[in-house]
Amino acid sequence: MKLSRKNGLRASAIGALVVSGVLVLSACGSDNNSEPTKEGGKTSAAASNIKCDDAKGQLLAAGSSAQKNAMDLWVKNFQAACAGVEVNYQGIGSGAGITKFNQGQVALAGSDSALKEEEVAASQKICKGGKGIDLPMVGGPIAIAYKLNGVDNLVLDAPTLAKIFDTKITKWNDQAIAKLNPGAKLPDSTIQPFHRSDESGTTQNLGKYLSTTAPADWKYDPKTKSWPAPNGQAANGNSGVATALKGAEGSIGYVELSYATANKLSTVSINTGASAPVPVNAETASKAIAAAKIKGTGNDLALSLDYTTKAEGAYPILLVTYEIACDKGNKADTLPTLKAFLNYTASEEGQKILSDAGYAPLPAEIAAKVREIVPTLS
Numbered sequence: 001m002k003l004s005r006k007n008g009l010r011a012s013a014i015g016a017l018v019v020s021g022v023l024v025l026s027a028c029g030s031d032n033n034s035e036p037t038k039e040g041g042k043t044s045a046a047a048s049n050i051k052c053d054d055a056k057g058q059l060l061a062a063g064s065s066a067q068k069n070a071m072d073l074w075v076k077n078f079q080a081a082c083a084g085v086e087v088n089y090q091g092i093g094s095g096a097g098i099t100k101f102n103q104g105q106v107a108l109a110g111s112d113s114a115l116k117e118e119e120v121a122a123s124q125k126i127c128k129g130g131k132g133i134d135l136p137m138v139g140g141p142i143a144i145a146y147k148l149n150g151v152d153n154l155v156l157d158a159p160t161l162a163k164i165f166d167t168k169i170t171k172w173n174d175q176a177i178a179k180l181n182p183g184a185k186l187p188d189s190t191i192q193p194f195h196r197s198d199e200s201g202t203t204q205n206l207g208k209y210l211s212t213t214a215p216a217d218w219k220y221d222p223k224t225k226s227w228p229a230p231n232g233q234a235a236n237g238n239s240g241v242a243t244a245l246k247g248a249e250g251s252i253g254y255v256e257l258s259y260a261t262a263n264k265l266s267t268v269s270i271n272t273g274a275s276a277p278v279p280v281n282a283e284t285a286s287k288a289i290a291a292a293k294i295k296g297t298g299n300d301l302a303l304s305l306d307y308t309t310k311a312e313g314a315y316p317i318l319l320v321t322y323e324i325a326c327d328k329g330n331k332a333d334t335l336p337t338l339k340a341f342l343n344y345t346a347s348e349e350g351q352k353i354l355s356d357a358g359y360a361p362l363p364a365e366i367a368a369k370v371r372e373i374v375p376t377l378s
Contacts (some may be wrong), residue, residue, distance in 0.1 A: 049216035049349045054336035062090040063097020063110030065237040067200050067321040067365065070112070070138050070359050074345050077353075087341055093237060095199025095225045101324055102126060107334040108342075109324040112140075112201020113225065116300035130328025130378075133300040135370050137345055139360030141285035142206055142317040143260040144268035145245050146252040148187070155180045155336070157271040158213035164252060165193050165210070166218065167231040172250065180271060183185060187250075194244050194253030197234035199225040205319040206254050209221050209307040213316070251319035256319070257281070258358035273310040284315035285360040290319070292363065299327050301366065318360075328378050339377055346370040 023190030061071075075087045086185045092096075094111040102122040103108035114134045115123070123132030144161065146154060151172075156164070163169040169176060173186040196203045210218035220228035227234065235244040235253075242259040245251045252268075257280055260267050269277035278284050288309050296302035302322070309316050310359045323342060330338060342348045351361040362370070 020317045023313075047341060048363050049347060050081035050344050051119075051169060051340065052085065053340045053343075055082050055085045055340040057084075057333065058086045058088060059108065059334055059337045059341060060088050060106045061108035061110065062092050062100045062106045063324075064094045064201055064321045065091035065239065066094075066112050066140050066142075067091075067110050067138050067318060067359075068077045068238070069262075069357055070140075070321075070354055071259040073353055073357060074341075074350060077350075078341055078344050082340065085252065085337060087337075091237065091239075093196075093198040094201035094204075095157075098324065101132065107325070107331060107338050110137075110321055111324055112319040112321050113204045114296070114300075114322060115324060116223075123324075127326030128328070130326050132324050133298075133373075134296060134302045134322040134324060135342065135346075135373065136301055136303055136320045136362060136366055137323045137342075137370065138321045138354060139285060139289040140319050140321060141257045141280045141282070141315050141357075141360065142202055142209075142254050142318070142319055143257045143265075144252065144265075144270075145242065145250055145255055145260040145265040147245055148270060149249065150185050150187070151181075152266060153181075153269065154184070154266065155269050155271055155277045158210060159217045161268075162210045162214040162217035164191055165195070165232065166191065166229050168217070184245060189250050192248050192251040193226040193232040194241050194248075194251055195229070195232050195234055196228070196241060197236050200237075201225060201321070202238065202254065202256060202319060203227055203303075206317060208305075209317045212307045254306035254317075256358075257285075261358050270315065272314070272316055274312050274314070276312075277312060278315045280315050280317075282355045282358055282360050284313050285318055287311060288314040288316055288318055289320065289360050290363050292366065294366070294369070299376065301369055301373070303366070320362075325377060327376075330377060335377065339374055340372045342377075343371070346374060 071089045097109040100106045104126045173188050208222045211222040233240045238255045238259045241253045242255045242263045245253050246263050267280050269279045271277045291306045292303040295304040307316050354361045
């Protein structure tokens with residue numbers, strides 16, 4: 001089925017998705033541990049909407065570490081429902097994932113930024129008769145995490161954040177930080193900024209935010225996935241940065257929210273110009289992602305995010321992770337599993353589990369577009 005492009009499509013606001021209580025993952029995605037059953041030629045868990053179709057064997061995937069925690073949930077549910085299937089996802093960073101995809105080493109790549117023109121061109125050598133396309137699958141707020149004893153509710157704005165990461169502001173009691181945090185006991189100590197050492201869509205999205213909202217203070221190329229500023233300390237992946245922040249007093253860095261939560265890191269609220277600073281959580285990120293527009297053409301669903309939003313309660317430092325697959329020319333032995341897995345992750349059930357994990361589900365209209373495209377992969 002070919003989709004017509006709707007220029008300027010504005011995603012409808014998504015309702016609050018609340019998953020109450022403890023998420024229970026049983027062998028069949030239900031409480032009764034019954035075996036999967038055949039329904040109309042499709043295998044599905046007894047109390048689950050996961051449809052395995054002809055999925056079998058191993059599906060190799062790699063890329064974004066930002067979505068790794070979401071992937072872990074999806075893979076656990078999918079493998080529980082589909083006997084004999086293994087999905088192996090390596091959270092090695094967006095850049096490395098795209099490289100593996102364009103070398104034919106994985107059938108699926110995860111990236112926190114859409115494919116560049118040259119990456120699409122390279123994919124045509126692997127996707128025989130087709131090309132790689134971007135399928136948005138999960139939204140994630142980029143948390144600005146820090147460790148500063150005695151300061152629990154730090155507020156920053158884009159210009160101040162840009163100067164900190166560019167090491168133009170080097171002390172925690174700098175006047176710019178103090179002005180945003182009246183009454184806070186800011187120490188006269190050195191700021192230790194951390195960034196990613198690997199190519200990262202998380203880095204790229206932070207750069208887009210800073211260059212868009214603080215262009216006078218962040219003059220680096222917003223398209224780069226590599227850290228552009230000359231100073232600061234580096235760590236590999238979201239997990240590496242989170243671990244470094246946890247162990248370094250006076251540190252600050254950026255990680256996908258679930259890593260900040262898992263490591264019990266303090267996070268910054270952002271002064272966007274709204275009536276109150278906006279904290280980082282799945283709900284505030286969802287409010288911002290709901291304003292995303294589709295900028296891709298045909299079956300490519302690359303999105304444009306509004307980093308400059310001043311909407312009340314909308315957290316502006318965002319990323320959307322895309323699952324990158326061939327629209328045509330997928331390998332015959334992995335295609336059924338690829339489609340079944342993506343059908344699940346894009347489903348209402350697959351999206352619903354994201355909120356409790358610290359992610360923002362896709363806006364309903366965009367998720368519906370993804371669900372229309374996945375069955376057409378060939």
